[in-house]
Amino acid sequence: MNTTTLPLVTIVAESILHDRLIEELKKAGAKGYTACSAEGDGSRHLRSGELLGDNVRIEAIVSEAVAEKVLNVLARDYFPYFALIVYVSDVRVVRGDKYV
Amino acid sequence: MNTTTLPLVTIVAESILHDRLIEELKKAGAKGYTACSAEGDGSRHLRSGELLGDNVRIEAIVSEAVAEKVLNVLARDYFPYFALIVYVSDVRVVRGDKYV
Amino acid sequence: MNTTTLPLVTIVAESILHDRLIEELKKAGAKGYTACSAEGDGSRHLRSGELLGDNVRIEAIVSEAVAEKVLNVLARDYFPYFALIVYVSDVRVVRGDKYV
Numbered sequence: 001m002n003t004t005t006l007p008l009v010t011i012v013a014e015s016i017l018h019d020r021l022i023e024e025l026k027k028a029g030a031k032g033y034t035a036c037s038a039e040g041d042g043s044r045h046l047r048s049g050e051l052l053g054d055n056v057r058i059e060a061i062v063s064e065a066v067a068e069k070v071l072n073v074l075a076r077d078y079f080p081y082f083a084l085i086v087y088v089s090d091v092r093v094v095r096g097d098k099y100v
Numbered sequence: 101m102n103t104t105t106l107p108l109v110t111i112v113a114e115s116i117l118h119d120r121l122i123e124e125l126k127k128a129g130a131k132g133y134t135a136c137s138a139e140g141d142g143s144r145h146l147r148s149g150e151l152l153g154d155n156v157r158i159e160a161i162v163s164e165a166v167a168e169k170v171l172n173v174l175a176r177d178y179f180p181y182f183a184l185i186v187y188v189s190d191v192r193v194v195r196g197d198k199y200v
Numbered sequence: 201m202n203t204t205t206l207p208l209v210t211i212v213a214e215s216i217l218h219d220r221l222i223e224e225l226k227k228a229g230a231k232g233y234t235a236c237s238a239e240g241d242g243s244r245h246l247r248s249g250e251l252l253g254d255n256v257r258i259e260a261i262v263s264e265a266v267a268e269k270v271l272n273v274l275a276r277d278y279f280p281y282f283a284l285i286v287y288v289s290d291v292r293v294v295r296g297d298k299y300v
Contacts, residue, residue, distance in 0.1 A: 001171040008187065010291075012234045022141075032142015034112045034157060034185070041222075042232015057234060061187060071201040075294050085234070087208065087261060087291040091110075091187040094175050101271040108287065122241075132242015134212045134257055134285070161287060191210075191287040194275050 004096025007067040010059045011074070012038060012085040018056045024073055025058070029066040031099055034059050042085070055083075061093060063100040104196025107167040110159045111174070112138060112185040118156045124173055125158070129166040131199055134159050142185070155183075161193060163200040204296025207267040210259045211274070212238060212285040218256045224273055225258070229266040231299055234259050242285070255283075261293060263300040 009030075011021055018035065025033055038057040062070070067088055078084050093099060109130075111121055118135065125133055138157040162170070167188055178184050193199060209230075211221055218235065225233055238257040262270070267288055278284050293299060 001168055001175060003171070003188065008189070032140060032185075034138050034140040034142075034155065036136050036138045036157060036236050038234050038236045040232060040234040042234075055234065057236060061185070068201055071203070071294055075201060079295070085232075085261070085293075087293045088203065089189060089208070089289060089291045091189045093185075093187045094171055095179070101268055101275060103271070103288070108289070132240060132285075134238050134240035134242075134255065136236050136238045136257060161285070189289060191289045193285075193287045194271055195279070 001094060003092035003094055005090050005092050006061050006096055006099055007064060007088045008059055008061050008091045009067050009070050010057065010087050010089070012040060012055055012057050013078075014083050015054045015056045017078075017082060017084070018058070021056075021058055025060050025070060028062075028069040028073060030060040030062045030070070032060065061091060061099045066100075101194060103192035103194055105190050105192050106161050106196055106199055107164060107188045108159055108161050108191045109167050109170050110157065110187050110189070112140060112155055112157050113178075114183050115154045115156045117178075117182060117184070118158070121156075121158055125160050125170060128162075128169040128173060130160040130162045130170070132160065161191060161199045166200075201294060203292035203294055205290050205292050206261050206296055206299055207264055207288045208259055208261050208291045209267050209270050210257065210287050210289070212240065212255055212257045213278075214283055215254045215256045217278075217282060217284070218258070221256075221258055225260050225270060228262075228269040228273060230260040230262045230270070232260065261291060261299045266300075
């Protein structure tokens with residue numbers, strides 16, 4: 001099977017950020033996403049204000065350029081203010097043109 | 101710790117396909133799977149008919165041959181008709197013989 | 201964007217083990233984790249006693265040394281007695297110092 005290697009961007013954040021993060025992904029050029037409910041704890045989970053809601057784990061297969069853009073936006077506009085983890089891994093997909 | 105590198109196949113699809121996809125994985129030779137509830141949107145999320153159910157994210161660690169078989173079956177029998185994402189990444193496992 | 205490559209450890213186990221596994225991760229040196237509810241089946245899902253609860257999928261970005269320690273503890277103290285899968289993949293993170 002012919003596959004293409006693309007970056008998979010995974011974001012873990014407070015659920016309250018779900019809609020904003022999906023919006024950021026789309027603005028950066030992501031064609032889709034998958035989100036799961038999650039809970040967690042960690043040095044990057046700073047909790048914004050009084051909100052103690054659950055977390056959300058969002059993943060999106062994108063182009064290298066879109067992955068770079070997402071990392072830049074999150075590092076600049078979210079990391080200083082919100083509980084947020086973001087990581088990128090390489091995955092092989094069928095019909096890579098659907099994601100870029 | 102001695103580890104083996106094996107492909108991890110991840111499938112995201114409408115929940116209605118859960119049982120059929122597990123069946124395909126087993127028929128292809130997968131020894132097990134893990135599934136999470138998910139929601140999402142994207143160019144590959146075409147929605148079949150009237151059904152607007154949630155999505156499911158299924159992952160399975162398999163042999164290279166089983167991964168190849170799963171990709172082929174999904175590309176041939178599912179991609180034309182259903183909302184479906186499939187991607188493969190490499191993971192290191194302990195006791196790799198349990199998965200192949 | 202400057203990134204660091206770190207191991208992402210993923211553990212899938214019966215929900216009943218959630219707290220113990222988080223404790224093991226922390227004891228091994230993990231700075232945080234993300235957990236999702238899951239269900240599954242497989243050769244490593246042996247079911248401990250009468251308990252038929254759901255599964256949990258826990259992931260943590262850690263240092264190589266912590267990943268090694270987690271694999272060793274799980275292989276020694278959990279694999280013989282519990283339904284458990286553990287796998288490691290490489291991910292690129294922003295601000296890698298937060299995880300090690």
